Amino acid sequence: MLPEALELVVLAAAALVLALAFAPVPTSRRGLIAKGGAGLAGTAAVAAVPTFDLALLVLLALAVLHATIEGKRTLASRLRAPVFAVALLALGALFARVQGPDVVHRFAAVGLAAGLAAAIGLMPYLHPFDPEERITSSPIAWLAYIGPAVAAVMVADAHGLLNADTSAAFAATLIGLGLLNMAWGSIAAWLTENGGAAWRYSFIADWGLALSGFGVALTDGRRAALLIFFTILLGRLPLYFASRGEVRGRVATERPINLLVAAALAGSAPFAGFAARVLLLRGATQLFWPLALVLAAGMLLWLPSSLRLGRSLGVPRGRQAVGVALVLAINVAVGLYPLPLLAAARL
Amino acid sequence: MEVAGAFVAWLGIFVVVLADGRYGLALGTLLAAAGIAAVSLPIAGPTASAALAVGGLIASAGRLVAGPPGWTVMPAGSTPRLVLGVAGGLLALWVGLAVTSGSGAGLRFAVISMLSLAAARALSSDSGPVVLTAFGLLALAVGAAAGLSGPPHDGWPYLAAATVAAAAAWVPLRTPRAA
Numbered sequence: 001m002l003p004e005a006l007e008l009v010v011l012a013a014a015a016l017v018l019a020l021a022f023a024p025v026p027t028s029r030r031g032l033i034a035k036g037g038a039g040l041a042g043t044a045a046v047a048a049v050p051t052f053d054l055a056l057l058v059l060l061a062l063a064v065l066h067a068t069i070e071g072k073r074t075l076a077s078r079l080r081a082p083v084f085a086v087a088l089l090a091l092g093a094l095f096a097r098v099q100g101p102d103v104v105h106r107f108a109a110v111g112l113a114a115g116l117a118a119a120i121g122l123m124p125y126l127h128p129f130d131p132e133e134r135i136t137s138s139p140i141a142w143l144a145y146i147g148p149a150v151a152a153v154m155v156a157d158a159h160g161l162l163n164a165d166t167s168a169a170f171a172a173t174l175i176g177l178g179l180l181n182m183a184w185g186s187i188a189a190w191l192t193e194n195g196g197a198a199w200r201y202s203f204i205a206d207w208g209l210a211l212s213g214f215g216v217a218l219t220d221g222r223r224a225a226l227l228i229f230f231t232i233l234l235g236r237l238p239l240y241f242a243s244r245g246e247v248r249g250r251v252a253t254e255r256p257i258n259l260l261v262a263a264a265l266a267g268s269a270p271f272a273g274f275a276a277r278v279l280l281l282r283g284a285t286q287l288f289w290p291l292a293l294v295l296a297a298g299m300l301l302w303l304p305s306s307l308r309l310g311r312s313l314g315v316p317r318g319r320q321a322v323g324v325a326l327v328l329a330i331n332v333a334v335g336l337y338p339l340p341l342l343a344a345a346r347l
Numbered sequence: 348m349e350v351a352g353a354f355v356a357w358l359g360i361f362v363v364v365l366a367d368g369r370y371g372l373a374l375g376t377l378l379a380a381a382g383i384a385a386v387s388l389p390i391a392g393p394t395a396s397a398a399l400a401v402g403g404l405i406a407s408a409g410r411l412v413a414g415p416p417g418w419t420v421m422p423a424g425s426t427p428r429l430v431l432g433v434a435g436g437l438l439a440l441w442v443g444l445a446v447t448s449g450s451g452a453g454l455r456f457a458v459i460s461m462l463s464l465a466a467a468r469a470l471s472s473d474s475g476p477v478v479l480t481a482f483g484l485l486a487l488a489v490g491a492a493a494g495l496s497g498p499p500h501d502g503w504p505y506l507a508a509a510t511v512a513a514a515a516a517w518v519p520l521r522t523p524r525a526a
Contacts, residue, residue, distance in 0.1 A: 090489045
């Protein structure tokens with residue numbers, strides 16, 4: 001198994017444990033264990049299988065399993081995105097494998113990148129989102145829980161399928177998608193009226209950074225992507241989980257804890273998001289310095305949305321307060337000393 | 348054999364594109380599975396090819412017992428679907444035979460047409476049985492596409508594809524929770 005993917009599966013397991021330990025009292029822990037555990041097993045299977053085709057088939061099995069969870073969306077609307085994603089990924093793989101002109105192999109790169117975006121939940125209109133839907137059955141499960149490990153596997157496999165020239169095209173497509181999602185996600189998280197939708201868009205913005213990191217294709221880029229995934233799995237996801245009650249009640253508070261949460265979400269120092277951004281900018285500078293300039297400008301867009309999301313958390317009490325404090329502490333620790341996390345993924 | 352198999356695979360997915368009723372969807376599944384199994388035979392061998400056929404057969408049986416009753420092939424307003432099926436098939440034929448080269452042209456055509464038309468069918472329908480049928484055929488096409496990766500060919504992708512396709516057809520259809 002790819003060390004990076006293995007680490008992301010472990011981080012997803014840690015996110016599940018956090019959710020179980022600090023979930024609001026009305027949450028069914030038994031249901032959370034069953035659904036979260038099945039998702040984790042499926043993610044681990046995607047990472048563990050030896051070939052790209054098997055990974056796609058496990059992804060399909062995971063999709064149908066996820067679609068059977070009781071929820072507010074129809075089965076058809078939940079299966080549409082994974083079917084489209086796997087079709088694009090499989091067509092990309094096919095075009096990468098066959099003999100033909102260069103343009104066919106470039107289509108392979110585009111197909112693989114677009115399929116990855118669809119699998120994670122970044123395609124507009126393909127992933128209907130209802131803020132009132134449970135996290136386990138909503139597209140957030142793909143964006144924040146299953147997606148990171150799946151993306152690490154797909155990107156590694158895609159580079160294995162493509163030749164040097166088309167690998168560069170794949171990386172460029174990932175950077176383009178990354179910049180698009182950074183802008184779209186962060187502006188929408190800032191300006192959308194619905195608080196739950198704002199959280200969803202903030203995940204999309206984070207994915208923009210991760211895709212850019214993969215696209216930079218240097219060690220610093222991959223390190224940045226890993227740290228962004230860490231902040232999604234053990235930062236934004238648990239905080240979103242904690243904010244769910246407040247999002248429903250539309251309570252916004254401006255206490256010091258809300259500012260701290262906003263700083264963590266915005267990727268300020270000393271949180272893990274800051275280390276990820278520094279690595280990404282360093283990698284982008286090595287690759288093509290104007291890209292670093294664009295990325296730096298894009299990173300400023302996190303500020304207004306993070307302040308909004310921080311306020312939407314309300315004032316956590318009881319076990320939720322402990323959970324939020326623990327999440328912030330973990331993010332500070334990794335932000336100050338990310339080396340063990342990176343070394344475990346052999347980066 | 349390869350040409351006939353590729354044509355039957357396209358015909359199967361074409362029927363799925365055109366049908367809304369359970370009999371039509373089941374027939375399309377059966378045809379597509381038989382076709383993709385036939386084109387996979389020279390590359391993957393009899394065991395892997397049989398796995399695809401059996402997976403398709405189970406998926407077809409599952410569709411026969413659940414879904415909207417009747418055939419409902421080409422209901423009123425299905426002209427766009429007819430155009431999609433024919434145009435998609437021609438495009439897949441051009442890409443599989445003329446744009447790309449090498450051995451396994453029939454397999455390329457069958458896989459490209461099944462992947463693209465299954466995805467298009469899933470995107471254009473709000474019916475659970477229809478999307479599940481497209482899902483099953485997509486799984487079979489992904490499994491068969493493993494044959495294009497070059498030797499050695501192991502049977503696992505074919506077996507996994509057959510299992511996913513067969514299981515998807517038996518997924519219970521439920522109505523979404525209101526609140």
